[in-house]
Amino acid sequence: MNEYQTKYIELKEAYEQSGGDVASVQALYEFKDLLEAQDTKEARWVLVDVCETLELYKTAYTILRPLVSREDRKSLKRLGRLQSLQEQGDRFALRRPSGNQVQTALSATLPVFKYHPRPLETEAFLLADPPVLCECCKEPTPVYYSGPVYAEEEVNCLCPACIADGEAARKFDGEFQDEDSVDEGVDDPDKLDELIHRTPGYCGWQQEYWRAHCGDYCAFMGYVGYRELKQMGIVEEILEDGGWNMYREDSETVLEALVNGGSVQGYLFRCLHCGKHLLWVDCD
Numbered sequence: 001m002n003e004y005q006t007k008y009i010e011l012k013e014a015y016e017q018s019g020g021d022v023a024s025v026q027a028l029y030e031f032k033d034l035l036e037a038q039d040t041k042e043a044r045w046v047l048v049d050v051c052e053t054l055e056l057y058k059t060a061y062t063i064l065r066p067l068v069s070r071e072d073r074k075s076l077k078r079l080g081r082l083q084s085l086q087e088q089g090d091r092f093a094l095r096r097p098s099g100n101q102v103q104t105a106l107s108a109t110l111p112v113f114k115y116h117p118r119p120l121e122t123e124a125f126l127l128a129d130p131p132v133l134c135e136c137c138k139e140p141t142p143v144y145y146s147g148p149v150y151a152e153e154e155v156n157c158l159c160p161a162c163i164a165d166g167e168a169a170r171k172f173d174g175e176f177q178d179e180d181s182v183d184e185g186v187d188d189p190d191k192l193d194e195l196i197h198r199t200p201g202y203c204g205w206q207q208e209y210w211r212a213h214c215g216d217y218c219a220f221m222g223y224v225g226y227r228e229l230k231q232m233g234i235v236e237e238i239l240e241d242g243g244w245n246m247y248r249e250d251s252e253t254v255l256e257a258l259v260n261g262g263s264v265q266g267y268l269f270r271c272l273h274c275g276k277h278l279l280w281v282d283c284d
Helices: 003-017 022-036 041-053 057-067 073-086 101-107 160-164 167-172 189-198 226-232 235-239 251-257
Strands: 125-133 140-145 219-224 264-270 277-283
Touching: 003 022, 003 041, 022 041, 022 226, 041 057, 057 073, 140 160, 160 167, 167 189, 219 226, 226 235, 226 251, 226 264, 235 251, 235 277, 251 264
Parallel strands: none
Antiparallel strands: 125 140, 219 264, 264 277
């Protein structure tokens, strides 16, 4: 057993014992970075193990393929399994806790959306290279909106500024969130106007729904499964609120069925005033 294998076993045990908390996931990604800088077969083999643990199946398949010989039946079988998994790409892998540098730089240039504070991370906005033309202001933009638009006219490309100032909603007589699919308890019409006309929406399996708390709409934080909720350490907090569970099963059973990108999907919100996390769940 070489030093890379020893370190990997240590990190994997820490990941499993912690239930996949943020620190253990970050440690695996940092070890992945180290292995990628090594030019040895020993490091590449362990890199495959790390990528599989992180569920980076496409990456693991790409790395493993040149390492496998025809005589190695065990590795050929593993390659075949990864080949079937790599078709889904790395989309549903464990997310790296630290932010992408390009996204971080772009985030600083975006308008502030208090009800959707991380629209690049949630992929409400996507990067365009080369820039594309905003259908509202007709100006080129390196970042464009990819979420729902409720309007009679089909709208495919909007820049962040046209959403933030309300011009896109006015021009296309549209909304980014159905005003009837929100929690009750918010009496200020200006808050509803900001949510549906000046806030990027999110994509759900069914009708998107927006949670509210402390007399205000919550901030949408992203797409989650049970694994992500455990990683954040907020399972018990989510179970305290029954507003998301419209199913006949008990809440804990429903939570355990959540898979990010799966048939039962979770959507995480956070109260702007007390910081409480709230959930919404739907199915395909």
